[in-house]
Amino acid sequence: MKESPSHGIGVFAVVDFKRRTKLCQYFGEKISEEEADFRQSKDSSDVIYMFRLNNGDIIDAKNSFCIARRINHRCRDANCFVKENDNRELEVITKRKILAGEELNIDYMMNSEEGKPPIPCFCKSGYCTGSIDYCAKFN
Numbered sequence: 001m002k003e004s005p006s007h008g009i010g011v012f013a014v015v016d017f018k019r020r021t022k023l024c025q026y027f028g029e030k031i032s033e034e035e036a037d038f039r040q041s042k043d044s045s046d047v048i049y050m051f052r053l054n055n056g057d058i059i060d061a062k063n064s065f066c067i068a069r070r071i072n073h074r075c076r077d078a079n080c081f082v083k084e085n086d087n088r089e090l091e092v093i094t095k096r097k098i099l100a101g102e103e104l105n106i107d108y109m110m111n112s113e114e115g116k117p118p119i120p121c122f123c124k125s126g127y128c129t130g131s132i133d134y135c136a137k138f139n
């Protein structure tokens with residue numbers, strides 16, 4: 001982990017990874033959508049450590065030691081993705097071959113919070129939409 005040009009701390013590959021390598025789990029506290037909304041409403045920060053499971057529950061990694069929580073967002077052409085396995089765990093998997101030194105990133109596919117302005121994106125992808133919670137723009 002080190003400082004990232006996109007935001008704060010990021011995660012960087014120290015060795016090469018093949019396409020479709022399981023890198024780590026995105027783990028943390030499992031909470032309901034209502035609890036997640038409540039926590040978000042109390043938190044004025046733009047730094048969000050939550051990932052949604054298919055059943056609507058949320059994994060909040062804010063206070064966890066999970067390295068995956070430091071992986072930054074990249075619009076559309078991210079080199080990793082998050083997949084839920086049969087045990088309702090979130091796994092970070094490489095989307096393509098990644099070379100040592102590259103920053104790992106995930107397309108968060110987030111919706112912006114109602115009443116909150118979009119969070120500006122600094123991913124520098126050619127597909128960058130300008131905000132990490134761009135999904136809402138197309139809803």
Ligand SMILES: C[S@@+](CC[C@H](N)C(=O)[O-])C[C@H]1O[C@@H](n2cnc3c(N)ncnc32)[C@H](O)[C@@H]1O
Nearest residue numbers: 007008009046047048069070072073121122123
């Ligand atoms: C899971 S954290 C990622 C790790 C974070 N860089 C850190 O230092 O803890 C997610 C937050 O990082 C920020 N972030 C991630 N990717 C970003 C990007 N491409 N541009 C701007 N901010 C980003 C946003 O505030 C987002 O809510």
Ligand SMILES: [Zn+2]
Nearest residue numbers: 075121123128
């Ligand atoms: Zn972007």
